[in-house]
Amino acid sequence: MRYLAALLMMAPAFAQAPAAPANTGQTAAAAQAPAAANPAPAGEEWFTGGIDFGYRFRTNLGGSGPTYQSIVDLGAGPRLIGFDFVVQDPKKRLFDRLVARGSNWGDPYNTAHVDVSKRGIYDLRFDYSNILYYNGLPSFANPIAPGGVDEQWFDVHRRNTSLDLTLFPNRRIVPYLAFSRNSGSGTGISTFDQGATDTFPVASVFRDSAYNFRGGLRFELNRLHVTLEQGGTTFRDDDSAFGATSTPGDRTTTLMGQTLQLNGLLQAYGIRAHSVYSKALLTANPFSWLNVYGQFLFSEPKTDVSYQDAATGNFVLLSSLLFYSGQLDNAVGSANKPHVSGNAGLEARPFRRLRILASWTTDRFHDAAYSSLAAAFLTQTASSLNTTTVLPDTQTVNYSRTQTDLFFDVTKKLTLRGGYRYEWGAATVRSGDTSQIGALESGKLNRQVAIAGINFRPIQKLTTNVEYEGASTTHAYFTTSLYNYNRVRARARYQVGASLMVQANFALLDNQNPVPGTQLDFRSRDNSLAVNWTPNGGKRVALMAEYDRATLRSSIDYLLPPFLTPSVSSYSDNAHIATSMVDVNIPGFKGNAAKLTAGGSFTVTNGTRPSRFYTPLARLSVPAGKHVYWNTEWRYYGFNEQLYQYEGFRTHLFQTGLRLSR
Amino acid sequence: MHWRLPSANDGHPPRPSGARRAVLPAAAMLLAATLWGAKVKPSAPAPIVPATVDKPAEYAGSETCQMCHEDIFNAFRKNPHHEVETNKKYKFDTKACESCHGPGSKHAESTSAADIRNPAKLKPADADRACLGCHLNRPTQVGRINGSHAKNEVACVSCHSVHKNGPNGLVARKAAEVNQLCAGCHTDVWASFQQPFRHRLPEGAMSCVDCHNPHGSFLAHNVQTAQANEPGCFKCHGDKAGPFPFEHAPVRLDGCAACHLPHGSSNPRMLTRSDVRFVCMECHSNLPTPTAAANPALGSVPPAFHDLRAPQFRECTTCHQKVHGSYVDRGLLR
Numbered sequence: 002m003r004y005l006a007a008l009l010m011m012a013p014a015f016a017q018a019p020a021a022p023a024n025t026g027q028t029a030a031a032a033q034a035p036a037a038a039n040p041a042p043a044g045e046e047w048f049t050g051g052i053d054f055g056y057r058f059r060t061n062l063g064g065s066g067p068t069y070q071s072i073v074d075l076g077a078g079p080r081l082i083g084f085d086f087v088v089q090d091p092k093k094r095l096f097d098r099l100v101a102r103g104s105n106w107g108d109p110y111n112t113a114h115v116d117v118s119k120r121g122i123y124d125l126r127f128d129y130s131n132i133l134y135y136n137g138l139p140s141f142a143n144p145i146a147p148g149g150v151d152e153q154w155f156d157v158h159r160r161n162t163s164l165d166l167t168l169f170p171n172r173r174i175v176p177y178l179a180f181s182r183n184s185g186s187g188t189g190i191s192t193f194d195q196g197a198t199d200t201f202p203v204a205s206v207f208r209d210s211a212y213n214f215r216g217g218l219r220f221e222l223n224r225l226h227v228t229l230e231q232g233g234t235t236f237r238d239d240d241s242a243f244g245a246t247s248t249p250g251d252r253t254t255t256l257m258g259q260t261l262q263l264n265g266l267l268q269a270y271g272i273r274a275h276s277v278y279s280k281a282l283l284t285a286n287p288f289s290w291l292n293v294y295g296q297f298l299f300s301e302p303k304t305d306v307s308y309q310d311a312a313t314g315n316f317v318l319l320s321s322l323l324f325y326s327g328q329l330d331n332a333v334g335s336a337n338k339p340h341v342s343g344n345a346g347l348e349a350r351p352f353r354r355l356r357i358l359a360s361w362t363t364d365r366f367h368d369a370a371y372s373s374l375a376a377a378f379l380t381q382t383a384s385s386l387n388t389t390t391v392l393p394d395t396q397t398v399n400y401s402r403t404q405t406d407l408f409f410d411v412t413k414k415l416t417l418r419g420g421y422r423y424e425w426g427a428a429t430v431r432s433g434d435t436s437q438i439g440a441l442e443s444g445k446l447n448r449q450v451a452i453a454g455i456n457f458r459p460i461q462k463l464t465t466n467v468e469y470e471g472a473s474t475t476h477a478y479f480t481t482s483l484y485n486y487n488r489v490r491a492r493a494r495y496q497v498g499a500s501l502m503v504q505a506n507f508a509l510l511d512n513q514n515p516v517p518g519t520q521l522d523f524r525s526r527d528n529s530l531a532v533n534w535t536p537n538g539g540k541r542v543a544l545m546a547e548y549d550r551a552t553l554r555s556s557i558d559y560l561l562p563p564f565l566t567p568s569v570s571s572y573s574d575n576a577h578i579a580t581s582m583v584d585v586n587i588p589g590f591k592g593n594a595a596k597l598t599a600g601g602s603f604t605v606t607n608g609t610r611p612s613r614f615y616t617p618l619a620r621l622s623v624p625a626g627k628h629v630y631w632n633t634e635w636r637y638y639g640f641n642e643q644l645y646q647y648e649g650f651r652t653h654l655f656q657t658g659l660r661l662s663r
Numbered sequence: 664m665h666w667r668l669p670s671a672n673d674g675h676p677p678r679p680s681g682a683r684r685a686v687l688p689a690a691a692m693l694l695a696a697t698l699w700g701a702k703v704k705p706s707a708p709a710p711i712v713p714a715t716v717d718k719p720a721e722y723a724g725s726e727t728c729q730m731c732h733e734d735i736f737n738a739f740r741k742n743p744h745h746e747v748e749t750n751k752k753y754k755f756d757t758k759a760c761e762s763c764h765g766p767g768s769k770h771a772e773s774t775s776a777a778d779i780r781n782p783a784k785l786k787p788a789d790a791d792r793a794c795l796g797c798h799l800n801r802p803t804q805v806g807r808i809n810g811s812h813a814k815n816e817v818a819c820v821s822c823h824s825v826h827k828n829g830p831n832g833l834v835a836r837k838a839a840e841v842n843q844l845c846a847g848c849h850t851d852v853w854a855s856f857q858q859p860f861r862h863r864l865p866e867g868a869m870s871c872v873d874c875h876n877p878h879g880s881f882l883a884h885n886v887q888t889a890q891a892n893e894p895g896c897f898k899c900h901g902d903k904a905g906p907f908p909f910e911h912a913p914v915r916l917d918g919c920a921a922c923h924l925p926h927g928s929s930n931p932r933m934l935t936r937s938d939v940r941f942v943c944m945e946c947h948s949n950l951p952t953p954t955a956a957a958n959p960a961l962g963s964v965p966p967a968f969h970d971l972r973a974p975q976f977r978e979c980t981t982c983h984q985k986v987h988g989s990y991v992d993r994g995l996l997r
Binding site for chain 1: 746752784786787788795799800801802804805806807808809813814815816836837838839847848849850851853854855857858859860863865866867868869881888890891892893898899900901902904905906907908909910912913915916917921929930931932935936937939941944945946948960961962968969970971974975977978980981982984990991993996997
């Protein structure tokens with residue numbers, strides 16, 4: 002980020018507007034030059050943009066702090082709310098144009114983007130994001146964990162950085178290079194597991210990073226384009242966990258008169274992975290009535306595993322009723338997953354009213370792996386029991402899909418669509434330890450889908466679109482997968498007048514799996530209505546309002562442990578979601594207008610996990626000078642769960658600051 | 664009166680129709696459709712360039728357009744498309760306006776809207792042809808054939824502003840603006856993001872195109888790809904990418920959406936069910952039985968024998984914490 006800051010600071014120096022008196026002739030010449038050749042026509046500012054900064058206050062948080070952090074996580078303090086600027090170099094020395102923007106610096110999620118380009122020479126893009134993943138919901142893990150510790154808690158930053166450079170040495174060949182990095186680091190609480198007997202919450206440190214390098218060539222001809230790309234990744238994961246104090250774990254009772262406990266733990270993962278991948282992309286229009294598309298993608302990631310743990314305490318090996326005081330584990334492993342994907346298709350217009358889209362896709366991979374675990378158990382009599390387990394693992398998946406769509410223009414305003422999709426595949430995966438059907442199990446996919454659609458534009462201001470899919474499945478991979486389903490999507494948009502636009506959406510998915518023992522019955526429905534009202538072009542008032550009603554219900558048979566009693570898992574979620582925003586411009590500020598914005602979103606869900614989530618806001622932006630705006634904002638966050646009252650929270654946020662712009 | 668749609672392919676000799684039909688799949692369907700189509704009264708197809716019996720329209724040059732449309736002309740000068748005006752590569756130098764609007768001499772004479780092509784009023788597929796005349800042969804479009812936008816006739820100009828002036832060129836670039844643009848049509852999806860557990864889109868920390876490729880992808884739902892052919896989810900969640908010595912099959916076979924609602928949910932961690940155990944149990948109840956042949960779904964790992972009434976067993980991932988795949992343990996415990 003320091004290099005980015007330096008780059009941003011240097012950029013204006015290279016793009017300083019020439020001093021007027023010394024370059025009068027030059028400026029005049031530039032003004033007379035054909036405007037077409039200049040991306041920054043004479044008279045245009047070489048620097049435009051603005052910066053938003055301020056301070057945020059937060060009232061005392063009512064309710065659950067961890068839940069607030071998990072959902073909102075906005076704090077108090079100074080903030081760089083955002084910046085965006087464009088620098089145009091009239092002399093085009095290092096660049097023609099530099100665009101930079103960023104947002105939310107000081108908040109748990111911040112971004113930056115820089116785009117530098119010199120026409121016909123290069124295009125350089127930089128992206129950065131830093132997003133905090135905090136999750137510590139008491140209801141998510143064991144609600145009565147010792148000391149109230151949430152075993153599934155984590156506080157991790159995920160950072161993404163990418164840099165893309167595209168060069169334009171000539172009109173036909175475009176080389177490019179790119180680099181990206183994704184990393185995660187933070188702390189949390191995970192579990193050290195002792196089989197079904199006990200689990201112990203332990204402090205964890207998460208640390209992983211992935212680097213991606215790629216480069217390629219684009220060949221862009223009039224009727225053909227080919228992209229060839231070669232890339233590679235490296236990945237490392239050095240997560241660790243430790244426990245230094247005695248903990249009894251989740252078990253609340255003694256086992257054969259003994260209390261199980263963890264006195265100390267050191268656990269370390271050393272994961273190293275790398276991958277090479279290749280891409281070949283093709284588009285072509287060999288004839289005026291035919292476009293052809295194709296892509297071939299191959300990757301082969303490999304992982305090498307090194308894992309150690311050392312634990313002391315009082316544990317039990319239930320299979321041999323052996324109580325022991327220490328455990329040492331050492332594991333090595335490897336996984337290799339060649340992955341091939343291909344896609345080809347065409348778009349043909351054989352006749353004036355008919356358009357055909359046809360495509361074929363395949364996606365195939367297998368994961369060949371093994372893991373060797375050596376374990377030593379130290380008993381209270383100082384003797385030891387050593388075991389070594391070598392486990393192979395495999396996963397093979399072949400998936401294919403073909404689809405053809407026909408579009409027929411019945412009239413200029415009405416287009417009908419009909420299509421057919423066939424999906425098939427086979428998968429072989431490892432079965433569970435206690436499986437009764439052997440080490441491997443196989444599944445199939447066989448699905449036929451009929452597709453229909455209508456695009457109707459009776460008048461210029463009204464567009465409607467309906468899409469239907471109906472599927473018949475004989476084999477699916479999982480009991481919860483799509484099986485025999487009907488899916489409908491409908492959209493209509495009507496521009497009532499110059500200032501009013503209304504849009505309605507409807508979506509339905511009905512999925513049934515009648516197989517005995519499954520009996521999946523799933524139905525989701527979504528209706529939404531949106532209105533945009535901008536009288537007089539929104540000069541004084543602009544209103545956006547939307548209401549969404551989403552319902553979901555699902556039931557499926559399952560076996561309830563411990564006696565595997567046939568039961569039904571029922572789930573429902575009925576949501577009312579309303580969002581609205583109204584902007585009011587208030588004139589009378591020396592030619593400028595103040596702007597008042599009010600609105601927010603309101604979510605009410607009923608069903609299996611009823612909740613309320615309110616986020617109203619109001620914002621006032623007042624011009625304080627030619628290039629200065631004073632911004633003030635109020636927000637409220639309120640969350641309530643009917644079944645988990647202790648997870649609710651409420652707070653007010655006030656933010657005030659300035660926007661300086663040029 | 665004859666109508667034709669000019670495109671970047673104009674000027675190339677048309678292929679014989681017999682040859683076309685020979686290479687096309689589903690010839691029978693085409694024939695049926697054609698016969699049906701032939702009966703339909705040709706009711707004013709795309710009003711592109713009227714090739715009247717008298718003098719056909721000719722290219723007039725952008726300066727001619729400027730005389731009446733100066734505001735558009737000035738804005739267009741700062742638009743990336745202005746390169747068409749200056750770069751001979753596109754073969755429309757000094758007549759960029761007419762690269763999309765077609766020859767404009769008749770319109771310049773009559774000033775009638777009927778004498779010029781207005782892509783905004785064309786059928787989406789026809790409007791797209793004007794764009795794809797130049798933009799088809801780019802990597803951006805390679806997934807177009809699979810994209811739902813192309814299949815639902817969402818035209819390029821629905822998102823891209825051809826004339827617009829501004830630093831961001833033809834389409835929204837800031838995350839908040841991208842989201843606003845997408846939400847303009849996908850109102851139901853945007854509503855999902857108002858739920859408490861969601862990706863950080865309403866805060867502007869992410870945008871829809873971070874996960875979806877609006878031009879199309881070979882993955883379902885226009886999902887972006889990472890590392891050639893992996894789901895784009897792994898761009899950010901690299902620690903879930905594997906490969907793992909012990910994979911959890913649904914992650915690879917059905918993807919993240921098997922257990923998560925990525926747009927938003929009222930359930931923690933965007934799960935499809937309110938309690939973790941039901942996410943797991945709904946699959947892990949497929950015990951092999953005498954009816955196994957009729958129910959060949961994967962997931963024959965029995966649901967253990969834990970007493971789910973005990974708080975410590977209510978959330979399976981408390982112990983089976985490596986649910987996305989484990990480097991060490993077959994039971995996904997560590």
